[in-house]
Amino acid sequence: MGxxxxxxxxxxxxxxxxxxxxxxxxxxxxxxxxxxxHGDALRWLREGAGPPPVDAPWGQDVWxxxxxxxxxxxxxxxxxxxxxxxxxxxxxxxxxxxxxWPVALDDLxxxxxxxxxxxxxxxxxxxxxxxxxxxxxxxxxxxxxxxxSTGYGEHVTGELAASLADSGLAVVxxxxxxxxxxxxxxxxxxxxxxxAVMAGGLDRFYPAGNADLLARVAREGAVVAELGPGSSPSxxxxxxxxxxxxxxxxxxxxxxxxxxSGTLSTAMHAARLLRPVAAVPGPVTSAASAGCHRLIRxxxxxxxxxxxxxxxxxxxxxETLAAEPDDAAVRRAGxxxxxxxxxxxxxxxxxxxxxxxxxxxLVRVAGAAPGAVRAAxxxxxxxxxxxxxxDRYRRTAR
Amino acid sequence: MGxxxxxxxxxxxxxxxxxxxxxxxxxxxxxxxxxxxHGDALRWLREGAGPPPVDAPWGQDVWxxxxxxxxxxxxxxxxxxxxxxxxxxxxxxxxxxxxxWPVALDDLxxxxxxxxxxxxxxxxxxxxxxxxxxxxxxxxxxxxxxxxSTGYGEHVTGELAASLADSGLAVVxxxxxxxxxxxxxxxxxxxxxxxAVMAGGLDRFYPAGNADLLARVAREGAVVAELGPGSSPSxxxxxxxxxxxxxxxxxxxxxxxxxxSGTLSTAMHAARLLRPVAAVPGPVTSAASAGCHRLIRxxxxxxxxxxxxxxxxxxxxxETLAAEPDDAAVRRAGxxxxxxxxxxxxxxxxxxxxxxxxxxxLVRVAGAAPGAVRAAxxxxxxxxxxxxxxDRYRRTAR
Numbered sequence: 051m052g053x054x055x056x057x058x059x060x061x062x063x064x065x066x067x068x069x070x071x072x073x074x075x076x077x078x079x080x081x082x083x084x085x086x087x088h089g090d091a092l093r094w095l096r097e098g099a100g101p102p103p104v105d106a107p108w109g110q111d112v113w114x115x116x117x118x119x120x121x122x123x124x125x126x127x128x129x130x131x132x133x134x135x136x137x138x139x140x141x142x143x144x145x146x147x148x149x150x151w152p153v154a155l156d157d158l159x160x161x162x163x164x165x166x167x168x169x170x171x172x173x174x175x176x177x178x179x180x181x182x183x184x185x186x187x188x189x190x191x192x193x194x195x196x197x198x199s200t201g202y203g204e205h206v207t208g209e210l211a212a213s214l215a216d217s218g219l220a221v222v223x224x225x226x227x228x229x230x231x232x233x234x235x236x237x238x239x240x241x242x243x244x245x246a247v248m249a250g251g252l253d254r255f256y257p258a259g260n261a262d263l264l265a266r267v268a269r270e271g272a273v274v275a276e277l278g279p280g281s282s283p284s285x286x287x288x289x290x291x292x293x294x295x296x297x298x299x300x301x302x303x304x305x306x307x308x309x310x311s312g313t314l315s316t317a318m319h320a321a322r323l324l325r326p327v328a329a330v331p332g333p334v335t336s337a338a339s340a341g342c343h344r345l346i347r348x349x350x351x352x353x354x355x356x357x358x359x360x361x362x363x364x365x366x367x368x369e370t371l372a373a374e375p376d377d378a379a380v381r382r383a384g385x386x387x388x389x390x391x392x393x394x395x396x397x398x399x400x401x402x403x404x405x406x407x408x409x410x411x412l413v414r415v416a417g418a419a420p421g422a423v424r425a426a427x428x429x430x431x432x433x434x435x436x437x438x439x440x441d442r443y444r445r446t447a448r
Numbered sequence: 449m450g451x452x453x454x455x456x457x458x459x460x461x462x463x464x465x466x467x468x469x470x471x472x473x474x475x476x477x478x479x480x481x482x483x484x485x486h487g488d489a490l491r492w493l494r495e496g497a498g499p500p501p502v503d504a505p506w507g508q509d510v511w512x513x514x515x516x517x518x519x520x521x522x523x524x525x526x527x528x529x530x531x532x533x534x535x536x537x538x539x540x541x542x543x544x545x546x547x548x549w550p551v552a553l554d555d556l557x558x559x560x561x562x563x564x565x566x567x568x569x570x571x572x573x574x575x576x577x578x579x580x581x582x583x584x585x586x587x588x589x590x591x592x593x594x595x596x597s598t599g600y601g602e603h604v605t606g607e608l609a610a611s612l613a614d615s616g617l618a619v620v621x622x623x624x625x626x627x628x629x630x631x632x633x634x635x636x637x638x639x640x641x642x643x644a645v646m647a648g649g650l651d652r653f654y655p656a657g658n659a660d661l662l663a664r665v666a667r668e669g670a671v672v673a674e675l676g677p678g679s680s681p682s683x684x685x686x687x688x689x690x691x692x693x694x695x696x697x698x699x700x701x702x703x704x705x706x707x708x709s710g711t712l713s714t715a716m717h718a719a720r721l722l723r724p725v726a727a728v729p730g731p732v733t734s735a736a737s738a739g740c741h742r743l744i745r746x747x748x749x750x751x752x753x754x755x756x757x758x759x760x761x762x763x764x765x766x767e768t769l770a771a772e773p774d775d776a777a778v779r780r781a782g783x784x785x786x787x788x789x790x791x792x793x794x795x796x797x798x799x800x801x802x803x804x805x806x807x808x809x810l811v812r813v814a815g816a817a818p819g820a821v822r823a824a825x826x827x828x829x830x831x832x833x834x835x836x837x838x839d840r841y842r843r844t845a846r
Contacts, residue, residue, distance in 0.1 A: 073794075073815035118817030122808065202731055284797040285784055331729030331741060333600055334753035343729060346744060347751040353744045355732035386683055396471075399682040410520065417471040419516030 064088035065145045065165040066129035069278055071095070071120045072164075074290035078116040080160030081106045088164065095120055132278055140268075141169040141252060154178045155297050157323050163276035163294065167252050170272035174243050177220035178300050187243060188218040189364050192299035194292075194316050195229025196306040200338050203306035206330050207232040210303065213357035215242025219364075222247065222299045224291065224316075225264050225273070227257060229305045234267050244271040245298065249291040250283035251275060274298075289315050296320035301363045303328045304351060307341030314341050321350050326363040328354040387435045393418060397426035398435060398445070406442030462486035463543045463563040464527035467676055469493070469518045470562075472688035476514040478558030479504045486562065493518055530676055538666075539567040539650060552576045553695050555721050561674035561692065565650050568670035572641050575618035576698050585641060586616040587762050590697035592690075592714045593627025594704040598736050601704035604728055605630040608701065611755035613640025617762075620645065620697045622689065622714075623662050623671070625655060627703045632665050642669040643696065647689040648681035649673060672696075687713050694718035699761045701726045702749065705739030712739050719748050724761035726752040785833045791816060795824035796833060796843070804840030 072079035085104030150172035178190035215237035225246035237244035255264035302320035329351035332339030345351035400416035470477030483502030548570035576588035613635035623644035635642035653662035700718035727749035730737030743749035828834035
């Protein structure tokens, strides 16, 4: 053990055990298992005395407290039975060394999960990795937001998720009501990949109102959790779950979020992981957009309006900069003709809407020298914007 | 002449003349008049030969072309008659050295206007200056936006303008349809100061549909222009006018703007003048907000949602940081009690919704050491969130 790279049986079982013993983001558990390997860490917990032989900044008291919180959970451990249990519902446990372990989670360092429980296609987990080449996946984008979403937010989420998933990007979200649900549902609707990250165990889909949707994500995409079956979701587990959403995706997009929304924690995790964060603005009169505006205002998130602007944030996305919105047909009669120089425009504007004008008059009105006015009239005439009649010039009808 | 600080009669008349001779932002006119003073610059134009004795990077040909565009306008000059004309309608011409000349315009350097024509209270022009102390004004904010505004944009403009004008800030805008008109109208409605900057002469209020509004601004606020009476607004004059809006205010707020809106030029002028620029986001489904999102996305503007966030951008505004939105009454039954520590929250969550739990059970469920669980229960009990019954603990009803 110790190197933690080969997914040998002992390592897998010990990782499942540590997923039970320690709460997510238990930094002592992270340091211990990364220092000793999960198997030796388990042996130290069962048999050892004093601080473990790992390089860590904590004294004996911290390790004593850590043991005291882990040991009460040793009694109920049965990793083999649990792995068999998830297999019976078509699921699996993924650990480092497996083909489908997302190396993107290494960015979490000591807060990386010990293992992942998966129902569905575990290959989707690597959508955010460099190793996705053979899978047909093009990357992974987290789309997260308010449970109390508005019709506006749901509409925008649908537009984003449809476009991104349709191009092979995995849509990662939290399976909650509101924005999350629309993101998953839309990705499924366009036949695209989607991953739901749960805060509790996979024996039960939470929230119950999304059970049908999550069952479909489990069949056609993947539902994933770091906590074993039977673990109930809690507020702290929702917050630690958010770091997995952030880590599994290459970009995090927040569509709607209240001023204190838990969604903001996903954005902050993504920012700490150096993943680009995007937020969709909305009406300032909508409380559901206040968190998005906060992220933009505080410089955490970049302001995005459509899927193309999200794609720009993907690795290499700067090569395909989003096009400007099409503004054909916005010009009105009386406007300066398109594509003319500044001076030409000034002379064109100096021409009356009806009737003609002499060069002397144009020189005064445009405030340009006679030679410049003559040159401008020449190029405007050549482009068909101006017509000469004797010694006077007039605009052509358009 | 030359020092251009005393508003002597000759300087005033010469400035009015130069306002006629040269288009706004004519850089040669700026260099010439700032180098020689307006009176000597006029004499050079009438009598001089060869390049003028000013420090400028242009050769003889550039000066020859400049003369050629200015001289045709010499014939019709009559500054005295013009000043008498504006006085007949209760207006005035303001020049540097006057008490009411806004020194903020010095930031425009060679593109500063030669003079300003004002109808209404010229004291409002200095709202954006350091010299406003005696006036009761507290500063000046430009609120600009789309002519093709939406109900949303008009609503937000009204909220912003009412709050800012009510606190004594002058609302500066362009007098156009849409956002501009709402900004002026709202400032007037709350009895606050407002300044409309016109692209053409003050003999005629443009657009005609806003004539009544602008007449009221002229009576209760100020309408101002750099071009003399009789000058018609043109596209290029609208764009150069925008620099005056930007310069006269300390902050520039864009409420709605299309992707290519002329309003963006006001924002860019403000940014070049090192004035903070703010933009109000809106639905990404609204073309009228696309320009605002562009400004935010490109880092030109900071995202603002209300007047308090605009005030933060005023000089010294950082001292009164905008409060967080009130989120009272968002907590629901079953939520972790407000104000408890992370560990306390974890233990509270480990308690079943109904019935009690032993410390051993809480240790396992919360994943915390027995001592820590006991300490958390103690503080939760003290705060009235938890009740002890024998050796079991339960949540108190709320």
